[in-house]
């Protein structure tokens with residue numbers, strides 16, 4: 001909180017400075033009400049392109065558009081005061097050229113008020129990260145399993161096992177040297193996550209990458225038990241909201257069919273005079 005009583009939002013340099021310190025808490029959000037729930041508990045709130053699969057029922061993140069990201073990021077921004085808001089650049093919005101990456105990242109920041117963008121990819125995207133950060137766009141990188149490359153990987157497999165570990169390590173080093181303020185490590189074995197975390201100077205944010213990382217991120221619908229299409233091994237479900245919602249909807253349907261809802265307390269009389277808490281009774 002500042003002297004004026006305004007909450008001071010966390011910045012990319014604040015996140016960078018947390019390397020090796022207390023673990024960074026990160027979650028995704030796609031809507032205003034969920035942003036309000038997570039903001040006070042998180043250092044970073046990510047509007048991930050996972051929104052395509054989680055909220056729009058798409059089979060992968062590949063058809064998520066920049067306009068979709070902007071719409072969800074604006075909604076999340078309205079629910080946030082404290083955490084750093086990071087927004088994913090969707091597939092096809094940054095890979096073509098440095099100019100394309102700058103134009104679309106700048107649009108994302110200008111229209112949503114986010115303070116940073118996230119790009120998937122390692123060594124191949126390092127030049128883009130350098131270009132963007134030099135022009136005022138903080139970048140969170142994402143290496144290991146990068147879901148936008150699902151067709152190249154042939155599925156959502158663990159990356160960096162055995163001799164492949166060096167490839168992921170070089171990716172993490174490259175994005176760090178290019179100026180990323182943090183890097184997501186997705187679905188890599190624990191020894192590799194530990195090695196990267198020990199050897200690069202920026203915070204590593206793990207998802208399926210063990211507690212060796214400098215922080216953790218989960219898709220909020222996964223940890224709340226709201227997304228049931230599949231259940232990755234690395235997700236811990238803290239509550240089964242999907243089951244609770246399903247039971248509530250079934251109870252509502254029964255009440256309507258049995259005329260138990262609406263009950264007397266939900267029904268308006270035709271008197272105009274009574275005002276209770278601003279609402280006519």
Ligand code: KIV
Nearest residue numbers: 028048049050184217
């Ligand atoms: O899209 C997303 O939600 C992500 C996180 C899982 C890291 O990239």
